[in-house]
Amino acid sequence: MRIVLFVVFSVTVFSACFLGMKDKNPFKRYGLYEGTDLGLTYTPDSSTFRVWVPEAETVYMNFYDQSEGGESYVVEPMNPRENGLWELTMPGDLLAKFYTFQIFREGGWLPEVPDPYAKAVGVNGKRAMVIDLAQTNPEGWENDQRPPLDNFTDIIIYELHVRDLSTHPSSGIEHKGKFLGLTEMGTTNPAGQATGLDHIKSLGVTHVHLLPSFDYLSVDESRLDEPQFNWGYDPQNYNVPEGSYSTDPADGRVRIQEFKTLIQTLHDNGLRVIMDVVYNHTGATETSNFNCLAPGYYYRLNRDGTFSDASACGNEVASEREMVRKFMLESLKYWVEEYHIDGFRFDLMGIHDIETMNQISSTLHEIDPTIFIYGEGWTAGDSPLLEPYRALKKHTKQLEGIAAFSDDMRDGVKGHVFTHDARAFISGQEGLEESVKFGVVAATDHPQLDYEKVNYSNAAWANEPSQCINYASCHDNHTLWDRLLISAPDATEAQRIKMHKLANTIILTSQGVPFLHAGVELLRHKQKVENSYNSPDSINQINWNWKTEHEDVFEYYQGLIAMRKAHPAFRMPTTALVQEHLEFLGSPSTNTLAYHIKDNANGDSWKDIIVLFNGNLEAREFEIPGGDWQVIIKDGQIDQEGMGLHKGSKASVSGNSALLLIQE
């Protein structure tokens, strides 16, 4: 590449200093295009197209009758305006026509692509489509409302891939692998137990977090009759839903209407919807929409001009650049305003700069303060963006209204993700007590924590509990059940079930925001496949017969969630409240943990709560405050109404289990 770009930080002086030379960013002279009208402006009388192309001799638009194939029926040059803007107005009603852009620079034509601002595309996202968004609204859309939410700590997240819910024959769902599969009610498995949406609703979670549902590259939408699967972390068109999840990928309107129907149906059923967003990289690099319109601009480059790769996927997006930041802000706003999305999970958030993330937070929270934003506070490789500027977990205190995943808690509970046979707290490995305690207080400041003993962090990183996502497993790495099969091969199935229940008992009683991998409540496994991003449906899908086989596990998870929702003591909104009401008690041995939530914390009807965890294989006896205690959780069973009285100041907790006692 002829033009060598250098990373531009928000503080130019710093950048120049870091590079030891003057900033040679050639795009600088174009400044920022301030308008919010990039992309298509449609009326029945004319369509106006605006695209930001900072370095081109000529820009042409190609118009087509069809979504793919065939010749363009007209090719028109665009008109250059100021600040890198190119513009074209076409008279007449272009509804349902398709279009692409193509630029000429340095003596050659680049591939034709849709613009990054496209809101509708045809099959495989190769051509944008002229649509009237108002025509994509499902019936009653104008009355669609977000379900109520008081505090972020009231959230319970369920992380789901669209296909996984419905592809197994036992789902009883008609629209297998489709957005519409999540809208079907009354579906059951062969034993007559609820599946799909009814199942999620009865589990009691508050938010459904969908794995990438924007248009991604890896599934060929033109041959959906053949088996294909991908998680979708390879973005193609950021502002368009994925075509393979629709019933007709060739008609750009269908996927929009069907995704809106999904959101509307979940809202009608009291569930909020979170999108997994992957602005940190694109699926293609040289041939991406970004790069075919503004070569190099959207990406960070190494000093030798090659693409830097903090995503480990071939490139990394330069969120700190003005037009990239503007793109991200407008894209996210669009999902909130047009689709009524309730939250975003940022993939590899550590690739983004802190300033951009804070602008995203303030922009979205201005629209609705209950929109929940969180991300992976790490990168997958080194980045030219210097560490102090990265939106990393350890910088969460600088991120306003943004949460991060706690890998401290995740690996403290079940073991280091990359050491597959490593045991941890739930499976009898000592030395992780402080990491679990750190999760219990949601990575906040607490006087009884010894931060030096926490596995990955040596200080609190959350200002408030709502900035910490506590989890034991997610789509990445092994499922919790597979992990236990690998790391505790000598345990009996009954013991592994106890460990599994203990893991999410810890997650769902801890402060912060709990996060569950879909199907974990059914002992979901993937035949020990670690990263199933392109494994077939047979590995990834939820088998709804598991619900019949492990009904007891499902009911236990359901009970844990119901208890958390009924008892605000487990979801204190402030660090001050946690410090005031949560006190760790002495533990009888290694690999045990005990704490007391006291004095009707956060307005709870329970005056005192004692939580005891025993990760050892054998029973342990704990010292507790004396008196008569009602038993709520014991030996992998839960009953909020109580399972009898416990008297005295000693309590025995069986191996790999929790005991939860209360006084009203």
Ligand code: CA
């Ligand atoms: Ca696609």
